[in-house]
Amino acid sequence: MANASVPVQYTSAVSPPPVVSSQLTEASHGSFTGRATTTGALSLSVQAQSIPALPPSPAETNGYPSDGQLHEPEPAPFTPAGGEGTNGSEPVYRVQSDFDFESIALGLYQEYIELDVFHNGLAMFSAADFQAAGLTAEDRFLIEFMADQEVGHATLLTNILGPQAAPKQCTYNYPFQTVREFVDFNQKLTRVGESGVYGFLNHLDSRPVGQLLLQSISTEARQQMIFRQFDGLFPMPVWFEVGIPQSWAWTLIAPYISSCPQNQTRLAWQNYPALHVINQPNAARTNANQTGSNETQGFSIEAPLNDAIVPSSSLCVNATGVGSNCNPAITHNRSIPLSYPGRLVQLQWDAPGQLVGPNNSYVTSTSAGAPSWVAWVNQLNVTYSKLTLTGNNTGTTIQPNVSTFENNPMINGTVFIALVDTPLALSPFNLSQINPHVAALTLYQAG
Template sequence: PTPMPHTPAGGIGTSNHIPVYHPLSDFDFQSLQLGLYQEYIELDLFEYGLQKFSVDDFEAAGLNAADRFLIEFMAEQEAGHAQLITNMLGPLAAQRCSYQYPFNTVAEFVDFCQKLTRWGESGVYGFLEHLDSRDAAQNLLQSITTEARQQMIFRQFEGLFPMPVWFEVGITQSMTWTLLAPYVKSCPQHNDQAPLVWANFPTLTITNNPSGSDPNFPPAVSTNRTQLSAPGREVNFQWEATGKSVGPDGKYTTSSTAGPAFYAMWQSQLNTTYTPLYNIGGDGLSASTCQPDGFVYPGDPVVNGTIFVTIVDQQVPFVTTSNISYVNPHIVAGPAVYQSG
């Protein structure tokens, strides 16, 4: 087609393109459906935290009325995001579920929010450029950029440096569903009409994960806070065997096609980095490794911020966010969220 005036040849949808805001493939539908599950838990999480904790609880944690209103507004954003994806998916769009959360204090609530929004954001980056429907991808991009702001705000609420990396990483749909599913308690029967097809890998736990919560670092716009971890730090893992029922009403089962565990795979910024495991348990369900060193570019450590670590059976070469799904067949367990800074 003839390019529009003042428009160079090339590009996608640049010449008299009529947008179509719905899935164009099963891949599109399943990716957007997963995104809808993520939007709903964020909506519920923000509302639940505001209901569970008193004004005094929030004030004691350094969060005032304006901060609480910001969380309330984030919930309104999530309602809009859920409506957007529902409109694109049509009648088989998932409905809001009931959830279970691992926190008992405001500090733990904030920490969980900044981790959950991290995997929600990274989970979309991992599939956004692979959607057949570029118009649906454009809509989703405009919602996920909002979520990126939410994640940074929760880092500020936790007293962490707001953005310690130069780039944000992407993860696969199966990684996202693995992280999300344990917190989805039950769902309406309607959701059984279009169940998610993504894998649920065994849950991975980092038993000595650094904590982002520190009373010496209250909520702040920015905090010049030392990184929570360093290259060479020993990191200890435990993971579950396959075959566990997870997700809404226990309708999903963890699985893996990988061989024995040999490496930890670190996903951060533009990089995928492998470190060998040692002290591998006799049952094959525990191990240790050392945090890797190195830089993306000079001045930008490869491991920093809120990142992902996964146990794999081998090193899959030349993997970036663009082709990260190539590692799925090699995942033994995880990912887990690692709080490196």
């Protein structure tokens, strides 16, 4: 009988692959106070200001008849013709283009921040703090186990990139002050990590690398669901998970990375100006419709809900009725939704040119014209609502009423919104074409 414990080998190198040790996860924390020696994204010569939109390939629209019959000889028994990487060639698990490298390096930055923040929350708060938030020793162990998963994910991506060029763990700065804020921050952070990979996964030149990444991001999706359950939210309120461009993911995590080791691998992705939802729905309230202004901890784009400013009588953790209590649970079906079509959403956004990210060495920028629309990106849809300007870099919009399919509201869960200058018709596979038109970006807690 074969030895089932023998691990699959992903490289043919004679030396053992590098391993990211869990002993290297005690990163320091706090804001960066120095001055960057290098600023801006990694760049080379740029061929055009945007990638032109082209019609679909005739071979893809008029080629395969899709009639349920076989149309080519089978290369082997029970093996229909076609498919990528099915010709028997040994897979090579390494990046094959600049696009691959920059995408996987971004993924590694994401894995490291998750690895750190899970450990940081466990170290920052006592067992009594967790208990007061409704989380037991077993729940804390689950968070620790999720941190261990990130060790594996970081090891995998380091192996793929190679130990010399792979980004290393950094110093981080988080906005949360309580256990519930820690949990809410993580359900937002893991949404960015999951959606950030879904956005580029099927665009990778290396299909073997994509396969490994798929098997790690599937775990990430479960982490996001766990933190939603800890947060007292419905665990999976959508039919489809959304994918976002790499520059969106980098914009959303970079503000929490204070500094990185010298000669750290830089990224080529854009950092957009931050968009702030002034009346971000507060999931700590029994009735989120009563949310006031700035009920988040801090003013960051992934700022967690702030339950300390909510009166005790209005906290959903103190509610007792079914549909109103939001203590940690397998599921809660909240009677009063966090958000709804027709809601007035108040927005404020930063000007470009802000220094963000590791060592304040990246600069927010936009090539968009004056913003006039709000793009709502979730599930399979990109839909738009009109932006009404109310002042200098402030405005309002109305949450649109749209569904993916019947009985599935598109805007639900933790979604992405962006200010844009034009409402392009886009779909999940070509969403990155929106990038030149994005003026600012954030998360919106719709459910």
